[in-house]
Amino acid sequence: MIRWIAIIALALLGGFAGAAAWDYSGFGHEATRAYLLENPEFLPEALEELQRRKMAEAIDPLRIELEAPYPGAVLGNPNGTVTLVEFSDYACGYCRQSAPDVEALIAANPDLRVVVRELPVLSPQSVEAARMALAAAQQGKFATFHKAMYEQGAVSAESIEAAAQAVGVNLATARAAIEQGQFEGQLQNNYALAQQLGFTGTPSWVIGDQMFNGAIGRQRIGEAIEKARASAQDS
DSSP states (O other), X not given: OXXXXXXXXXXXXXXXXXXXXXXXXXXXXXHHHHHHHHOTTHHHHHHHHHHHHHHHXXXXXXHHHHTSXXXXXXXXXXXXXXXXXXXXXXXXXXXXXXXXXXXXXXXXXXXXXXXXXXXXXXXXXXXXXXXXXXXXXXXXXXXXXXXXXXXXXSOOHHHHHHHHHHTTOOHHHHHHHHHTTTTHXXXXXXXXXXXXXXXXXXXXXXXXXXEEESOOOHHHHHHHHHHHHXXXXXX
């Protein structure tokens, strides 16, 4: 079966014409075409495997950097063995919509570590909120600020300050760090990682060898967590 999936994947990529170095053990274009026509049920499996491999190729070179959080910018278990990476923007309604799903998944998975990568792409206020979130992380208050910020609704200078005050962020210390540009490198790094992975908006997710875009829901993220956990245990 795996052999046929590989052959089908190559056919889907147009590999037969340009990959003469591959050994197909006698299976040519017509043989593969005939097999697909007779067994079309294998196509979804082959396409899924092809997609998984392409995502893994994009993720693997970046994995160590991707899964290393800005100090303190973590939800769930900081020492968890399963890592979910979320690119998010506080002005993003879909990110706000996804926040309860992430909370529920953390509660259901004690081994889950959620690395939040601030990706403020929607407005100047998004950038200010991201800077304050990283300042909150410096003070050990990232998780509470993250939650409070989404509960504020619209992002503004007033809502950012209100969220920070509500969770006990030292505003003088935070403002000094922001004015010194302490978080600009992290934000630029997040933009670069998102670009390399092909993400253009938020929320975007990486877990194991999988990438997702948008508010995909608790069930789908949960399934990805299970798959990543199983893969880690098998390796």
